[in-house]
Amino acid sequence: xxxxxxxxxxxxxxxxxxxxxxxxxxxxxxxxxxxxxxxxxxxxxxxxxxxxxxxxxxxxxxxxxxxxxxxxxxxxxxxxxxxxxxxxxxxxxxxxxxxxxxxxxxxxxxxxxxxxxxxxxxxxxxxxxxxxxxxxxxxxxxxxxxxxxxxxxxxxxxxxxxxxxxxxxxxxxxxxxxxxxxxxxxxxxxxxxxxxxxxxxxxxxxxxxxxxxxxxxxxxxxxxxxxxxxxxxxxxxxxxxxxxxxxxxxxxxxxxxxxxxxxxxxxxxxxxxxxxxxxxxxxxxxxxxxxxxxxxxxxxxxxxxxxxxxxxxxx
Numbered sequence: 001x002x003x004x005x006x007x008x009x010x011x012x013x014x015x016x017x018x019x020x021x022x023x024x025x026x027x028x029x030x031x032x033x034x035x036x037x038x039x040x041x042x043x044x045x046x047x048x049x050x051x052x053x054x055x056x057x058x059x060x061x062x063x064x065x066x067x068x069x070x071x072x073x074x075x076x077x078x079x080x081x082x083x084x085x086x087x088x089x090x091x092x093x094x095x096x097x098x099x100x101x102x103x104x105x106x107x108x109x110x111x112x113x114x115x116x117x118x119x120x121x122x123x124x125x126x127x128x129x130x131x132x133x134x135x136x137x138x139x140x141x142x143x144x145x146x147x148x149x150x151x152x153x154x155x156x157x158x159x160x161x162x163x164x165x166x167x168x169x170x171x172x173x174x175x176x177x178x179x180x181x182x183x184x185x186x187x188x189x190x191x192x193x194x195x196x197x198x199x200x201x202x203x204x205x206x207x208x209x210x211x212x213x214x215x216x217x218x219x220x221x222x223x224x225x226x227x228x229x230x231x232x233x234x235x236x237x238x239x240x241x242x243x244x245x246x247x248x249x250x251x252x253x254x255x256x257x258x259x260x261x262x263x264x265x266x267x268x269x270x271x272x273x274x275x276x277x278x279x280x281x282x283x284x285x286x287x288x289x290x291x292x293x294x295x296x297x298x299x300x301x302x303x304x305x306x307x308x309x310x311x312x313x314x315x
Contacts, residue, residue: 096156097134099136107132109124110193111123118261125188126183127188129186140195142170145170149190150185153179155177156178171211194313196240198239200240201239203235203237207234208235220233234311244312245312248307249303249307254302255299261294263292264290266289267311269286269303270284270302272290272299274297274299275299
């Protein structure tokens with residue numbers, strides 16, 4: 001327009017050129033049309049439509065809107081972020097380890113000693129101020145503390161429980177949970193854990209509160225009062241009976257001939273011997289476990305000067 005006006009000013013007399021330059025004598029609408037810049041005149045074309053589309057983006061952003069492409073990218077970013085959060089959360093909560101069975105390794109503080117159709121028996125030792133790994137108990141079980149203990153029982157998704165146990169203290173626990181045992185003591189935490197592989201019905205306490213959430217029941221008298229072998233029933237279910245057996249110093253040897261197989265957990269040092277009497281004598285100590293098959297004949301020698309006791313689990 002500027003070049004065009006300059007050309008006109010050369011060929012048209014001054015009044016007319018002045019008219020073109022100033023628009024003098026035209027109505028206001030005519031002056032606006034004459035001096036409108038090219039940038040404000042929209043010419044329908046593909047280039048103009050594309051320019052208008054792009055020029056609308058700042059307006060969309062001003063009102064918080066996005067193009068389809070940016071909305072897709074934003075959605076994908078949020079989905080990826082949520083996936084990463086879920087992965088991080090799962091990485092922070094480890095899966096519980098099993099206990100060793102058959103050829104399957106398990107939690108390293110639980111050492112498998114006996115495994116048959118009735119029980120899996122573990123010797124457990126946790127060093128001072130250390131913890132077990134998170135591990136799973138699928139079966140009901142008994143544990144026997146070997147020496148005093150000061151531990152935290154941290155069951156997953158439940159409040160922690162502080163346990164102070166005495167030497168030989170025995171308890172029954174329902175399975176179906178995962179936990180960590182933390183040793184608070186300056187001494188090793190040792191116990192015998194006995195998983196009961198047969199389904200147990202409701203346990204009944206007899207002469208001691210072995211199942212902590214059930215009351216102590218009726219305590220019958222010893223089944224062998226005429227000898228120096230005293231049997232004190234502790235707990236029973238339809239499948240399992242738990243007895244504490246004591247030998248006083250006046251008894252030299254106790255003979256065991258079970259009609260059904262049972263498990264012995266020694267609570268002191270002694271010697272055990274199989275049949276015949278000239279068979280080798282085996283020294284045993286506190287925490288040793290012995291499976292006595294049905295129909296066998298075993299002799300437990302008593303140590304003079306102190307009482308000997310053991311737990312007997314009959315199935």
